[in-house]
Each structure stands twice: as C-alpha cells, then as structure tokens.
Amino acid sequence: MKRGTLPKDVSGIKIHMIGIKGTGMSALAELLCARGARVSGSDVADVFYTDRILARLGVPVRTPFSCQNLADAPDVVIHSAAYVPEENDELAEAYRRGIPTLTYPEALGDISCARFSCGIAGVHGKTTTTAMIAQMVKELRLDASVLVGSAVSGNNDSCVVLNGDTFFIAETCEYRRHFLHFHPQKIVLTSVEHDHQDYYSSYEDILAAYFHYIDRLPQFGELFYCVDDQGVREVVQLAFFSRPDLVYVPYGERAWGDYGVSIHGVQDRKISFSLRGFAGEFYVALPGEHSVLNATGALALALSLVKKQYGEVTVEHLTALRKVLALFQGCRRRSEVLGEVRGILFMDDYGHHPTAIKKTLRGLKTFFPERRIVVDFMSHTYSRTAALLTEFAESFQDADVVILHEIYASAREVYQGEVNGEHLFELTKRKHRRVYYYEAVMQAVPFLQAELKEGDLFVTLGAGDNCKLGEVLFNYFKEEV
Incomplete structure (x- = not known):
C-alpha cells in the first residue's frame, strides 16, 4: 500500500506507534506529543527505561502486539523499521484497514522535510x-x-x-x-x-x-x-x-x-x-x-x-x-558512569565494533592510568563478528582482564553454524594473557565478585544485554560495604 505521510501540523492527529518503546520511537513520541498529536503505542511487555518517559508523557502503551490495539482508529500508524506486516499481526491489520502507515525513518524524513x-x-x-x-x-x-x-x-x-x-x-x-x-x-x-x-x-x-x-x-x-x-x-x-x-x-x-x-x-x-x-x-x-x-x-x-x-x-x-x-557527562550507554563503590568504578558503553572498542579502552586508559581495566564484552550479531573476528580479538590491548560471552544475536538473523562466542574467545586468548569465557552473562558473576578489587575500573561493552552485569555487581559490592 502507499505509505502515509506526516503533515507539518500534527496537532489533534491520532498517531499510533507500533514498537513505541524503542529509543528512537519513544523520542519521536515525545516530539509528536509536544506538537499536539494524540499519541498511543504498543510493544512487548518487557520493561525498558523508555517506559518512564512514556508514562511521564501520559502516552498509553498497550502490550502485547494485537489487532485490538487499533480499536481507537488512529489517523496514522508509525512503526519501528524492525517490524514488517508478515511478522507482526498488528501492523498487518493496519495495512488491511488501509490506515496510512509509515516507518520511523520515513516519519523522521517527513518532519525534516518541513x-x-x-x-x-x-x-x-x-x-x-x-x-x-x-x-x-x-x-x-x-x-x-x-x-x-x-x-x-x-x-x-x-x-x-x-x-x-x-x-x-x-x-x-x-x-x-x-x-x-x-x-x-x-x-x-x-x-x-x-x-x-x-x-x-x-x-x-x-x-x-x-x-x-x-x-x-x-x-x-x-x-x-x-x-x-x-x-x-x-x-x-x-x-x-x-x-x-x-x-x-x-x-x-x-x-x-x-x-x-x-x-x-x-x-x-x-x-x-x-x-x-x-x-x-x-x-x-x-x-x-x-x-x-x-x-x-x-x-x-x-x-x-x-x-x-x-x-x-x-x-x-x-x-x-x-x-x-x-x-557534558555523555549519554546513556556511551562511557556512562554507573557509580563507584568500594573503590571500584563501574561504567557501561555501547561500543560494539572493534574501532569503537579500541578507542573507548584507549580513552579510559588515558583518563584513568592508575586503574586496572576489567572489560566484559558481548559481541553483537553473527555477521559482524564473523566479518571482523580478527579485529575484535585484537581490540582489547588496553584492557587488563577480558570476559567474553556467546554472541548476542540480532532479531534479524539465525545462527547457522558459523562463528560463535567460543571462536572469538579462542582467538582473543592468543593475543591477550587474561581472557575468560562464560557463555551466559550471569555465569560470570561469581568470578567477577572474587576478581574485582579496589582501584579497578569495570566496564561492560557491547550492544547486547551484558550491561545488566554491571548493575548486578554494583549492587553486590554496595551491599557488601
């Protein structure tokens, strides 16, 4: 079907957003609300930091995805580019009803055009x-x-x-x-x-x-x-x-x-x-x-x-x-400081490409020359890891200790027997003297509870879900004080 468009003036327009909890989608929702649009949304039931933003805006968010979420007959549907009608019944229903529909990048384009x-x-x-x-x-x-x-x-x-x-x-x-x-x-x-x-x-x-x-x-x-x-x-x-x-x-x-x-x-x-x-x-x-x-x-x-x-x-x-x-103190997941407890500084960074990893670790080494750097990295997507396997293995030279996990797969890909987390671990071991592998993120908790000490900098790196490891460890050491 022909895609919808966003007019320059969205005041009073009912806009329903499928996949509204994504960072870009929730930001777009905030922008549209500020311009007078009547925004609603739908997503999975999992809780993200964007839930707080949407609640503050008063945007109703329905879970899970369902054709019933379109009961209010929106004027326009905007959906995350991660969803297609063949795999999302709610989006397919919007298409079936002939509701003007556009992706997040298309919506951003319409705003920019005006x-x-x-x-x-x-x-x-x-x-x-x-x-x-x-x-x-x-x-x-x-x-x-x-x-x-x-x-x-x-x-x-x-x-x-x-x-x-x-x-x-x-x-x-x-x-x-x-x-x-x-x-x-x-x-x-x-x-x-x-x-x-x-x-x-x-x-x-x-x-x-x-x-x-x-x-x-x-x-x-x-x-x-x-x-x-x-x-x-x-x-x-x-x-x-x-x-x-x-x-x-x-x-x-x-x-x-x-x-x-x-x-x-x-x-x-x-x-x-x-x-x-x-x-x-x-x-x-x-x-x-x-x-x-x-x-x-x-x-x-x-x-x-x-x-x-x-x-x-x-x-x-x-x-x-x-x-x-x-x-300026940065933004979420970009050299983000989670806090310091028992002399251990906890940070999180989204760096998931060898170039980003090297630059981030080199910057931390320069900023904190007195600290031992302990890195937990979770590679993101099989395709990226396979294409850049050697570069990933060589990207931890400024780290003192490295922990690796199974690859965090993209929703768009399926593992077909190619490179996995253990392959990255074996190659990294040849280039770095202290590298450890735990398939699941939380399996590393006991090791890190014993390993981390005063003066360390512990940083989680990657676009996977290993960022939760920093939170768990920070809370553990906080309770130990």
Missing part, C-alpha cells in the same frame, strides 16, 4: 555528537528541536530537547540506508567504515550509502566532516567531484581552517584542546581523543546555527559552548 534540518551521521560518534549539540541548543537558546539516539545525561532520561521549531537536528542512521529518508540542509559526518555486514555486503556498499546521503544536501548545503577519519575522507572526495556546489567544512587534527584541532592532554579528568580559529582552550569531560573530535563537530554545527539565528558569533556564545563541553 523544517531547516541538520543530520548527524557516522558509524561511530553520531550519538554523542548529537547529544552535545542538544545541550548546546539549550545553552545557546537556539530555536531548535533535537532528537538523539540515546538518553542525554542531565536531560531527565529524555532523548529529546524541545527548544523551538525553526531548526530540526537529528541523529540519522545508516542501517538499511534509513538516513536516505532524511532531508538535510546541513550534515555532520563523524566516521565511515564497514559495518552492518548483514545488510552492507562490502565497504564500497556502505561508502556509496554515505555518498548518496551527502548528495541529498541542497545547493550550497554544508557538510561538516571529520577529516581525520579515512572513510570520511574517501566519501568526501567522491562527493566533492560530483557536488562542488556544497560548502565543505573539515574538522580534526588534519583540518585546515577554523576547526583544526590541537589536543593538549588530560587535566583533572578533562581533555584540553584548542581550535585554530578561536582563542583560548576548550575542555571536554569525556575520555578519548575521539570525544574531542565529536565535540568539534558539534561546535561547528552549533556555531553555524548561531550565525543563522543571531547573525554573528559573540564572546558570550563561545563562553556558553565552553561551559557545555566542560560539564
């Missing part, structure tokens, strides 16, 4: 960069709404900042080319490399997707790109020859112009850096040089919007931006 929109993209770094921009929007009082792919620290668990409607800034995802529904006027591009091997057959395939995303920029549209990233350099080179009309703004240590970065080092758990076009230093309170690059991309976009809204950049604007970066 506003001056900016997309943040990249295999790594897009969530943190978007979250930084969200806090900058608040501090600078920009007339903008921001949608982030994770809950932003200090933002009441929310993934959304609602500060106005002139600009729309959103994290845009490359998976299945979803970002090609978005209509950007400006793009921040953080990184490009081969990922989502279940969809992208090769590096050239994902490179082409990013090229087509850049090509969606209008004449004189702006591309802020991290020139330190090889994949970004390659896709920008392709874009430059076919789209010389675009405005290309590089940032990074290799960059010329205002956003050339010089990193000075770590001081009091903050990284000090300067930019070629601005006097004085900036500080970012997150580990890793990649955090400086994310901050610079965020600064570049924020300052371009300041110029558009206010006509000029003042000393006060720069002071506000310095404040945001110095105080």
Whole structure:
C-alpha cells in the first residue's frame, strides 16, 4: 500500500506507534506529543527505561502486539523499521484497514522535510555528537528541536530537547540506508567504515550509502566532516567531484581552517584542546581523543546555527559552548558512569565494533592510568563478528582482564553454524594473557565478585544485554560495604 505521510501540523492527529518503546520511537513520541498529536503505542511487555518517559508523557502503551490495539482508529500508524506486516499481526491489520502507515525513518524524513534540518551521521560518534549539540541548543537558546539516539545525561532520561521549531537536528542512521529518508540542509559526518555486514555486503556498499546521503544536501548545503577519519575522507572526495556546489567544512587534527584541532592532554579528568580559529582552550569531560573530535563537530554545527539565528558569533556564545563541553557527562550507554563503590568504578558503553572498542579502552586508559581495566564484552550479531573476528580479538590491548560471552544475536538473523562466542574467545586468548569465557552473562558473576578489587575500573561493552552485569555487581559490592 502507499505509505502515509506526516503533515507539518500534527496537532489533534491520532498517531499510533507500533514498537513505541524503542529509543528512537519513544523520542519521536515525545516530539509528536509536544506538537499536539494524540499519541498511543504498543510493544512487548518487557520493561525498558523508555517506559518512564512514556508514562511521564501520559502516552498509553498497550502490550502485547494485537489487532485490538487499533480499536481507537488512529489517523496514522508509525512503526519501528524492525517490524514488517508478515511478522507482526498488528501492523498487518493496519495495512488491511488501509490506515496510512509509515516507518520511523520515513516519519523522521517527513518532519525534516518541513523544517531547516541538520543530520548527524557516522558509524561511530553520531550519538554523542548529537547529544552535545542538544545541550548546546539549550545553552545557546537556539530555536531548535533535537532528537538523539540515546538518553542525554542531565536531560531527565529524555532523548529529546524541545527548544523551538525553526531548526530540526537529528541523529540519522545508516542501517538499511534509513538516513536516505532524511532531508538535510546541513550534515555532520563523524566516521565511515564497514559495518552492518548483514545488510552492507562490502565497504564500497556502505561508502556509496554515505555518498548518496551527502548528495541529498541542497545547493550550497554544508557538510561538516571529520577529516581525520579515512572513510570520511574517501566519501568526501567522491562527493566533492560530483557536488562542488556544497560548502565543505573539515574538522580534526588534519583540518585546515577554523576547526583544526590541537589536543593538549588530560587535566583533572578533562581533555584540553584548542581550535585554530578561536582563542583560548576548550575542555571536554569525556575520555578519548575521539570525544574531542565529536565535540568539534558539534561546535561547528552549533556555531553555524548561531550565525543563522543571531547573525554573528559573540564572546558570550563561545563562553556558553565552553561551559557545555566542560560539564557534558555523555549519554546513556556511551562511557556512562554507573557509580563507584568500594573503590571500584563501574561504567557501561555501547561500543560494539572493534574501532569503537579500541578507542573507548584507549580513552579510559588515558583518563584513568592508575586503574586496572576489567572489560566484559558481548559481541553483537553473527555477521559482524564473523566479518571482523580478527579485529575484535585484537581490540582489547588496553584492557587488563577480558570476559567474553556467546554472541548476542540480532532479531534479524539465525545462527547457522558459523562463528560463535567460543571462536572469538579462542582467538582473543592468543593475543591477550587474561581472557575468560562464560557463555551466559550471569555465569560470570561469581568470578567477577572474587576478581574485582579496589582501584579497578569495570566496564561492560557491547550492544547486547551484558550491561545488566554491571548493575548486578554494583549492587553486590554496595551491599557488601
């Protein structure tokens, strides 16, 4: 059937969201509620942190999925791209009734089409960069709404900042080319490399997707790109020859112009850096040089919007931006600090690609040189693990102890006898002196209760469900005090 559309004015429209508990879907629900839509939703019965957000919004959420959830005759149905009518009876019923239906990426695209929109993209770094921009929007009082792919620290668990409607800034995802529904006027591009091997057959395939995303920029549209990233350099080179009309703004240590970065080092758990076009230093309170690059991309976009809204950049604007970066504590599952108990620091990070793992661990080692780093990693998807098996095994060099588990399978794939968690363990053992394997996450609890000691940093890494291990251990040591 022909897909539905979202009008610019959604006030009073009944919108039902299938798969509403997902991070992006709940953020979209918050955005739609703020604009006057009458939102309802459905999902599985499992409880997620987004349940609190939806309850606060007063959005009725029905479980489980059922044709009866459409009894209120919604005007529009938006569904998570993870669901298809062949596998979800509720969505199939919406199609059967002829209710205008669209996916989350399509809905995001419709919103972006009606506003001056900016997309943040990249295999790594897009969530943190978007979250930084969200806090900058608040501090600078920009007339903008921001949608982030994770809950932003200090933002009441929310993934959304609602500060106005002139600009729309959103994290845009490359998976299945979803970002090609978005209509950007400006793009921040953080990184490009081969990922989502279940969809992208090769590096050239994902490179082409990013090229087509850049090509969606209008004449004189702006591309802020991290020139330190090889994949970004390659896709920008392709874009430059076919789209010389675009405005290309590089940032990074290799960059010329205002956003050339010089990193000075770590001081009091903050990284000090300067930019070629601005006097004085900036500080970012997150580990890793990649955090400086994310901050610079965020600064570049924020300052371009300041110029558009206010006509000029003042000393006060720069002071506000310095404040945001110095105080920014990240977002959920991105170098997130769970707490410290008995001298053990507990953290959680979503890093699930070898590049992200290496950068995260290197950043933690620099930030906390006195701590022993104990890592619990759960690989995500058989296809990614198989394609990058050697790279995964070599990504833990900055960890002192490594715990591995069975691979966390995607809902989209079935294990067919290829690489599994034990294969990753055996290869990692050859490259690291202290590696342990527990098939199920909770089987590692007794070992870690005995292993962890004062001065350690324990971090769960990955897109699986091993994050619950940190919570269990934190509570255990808390009770032992």
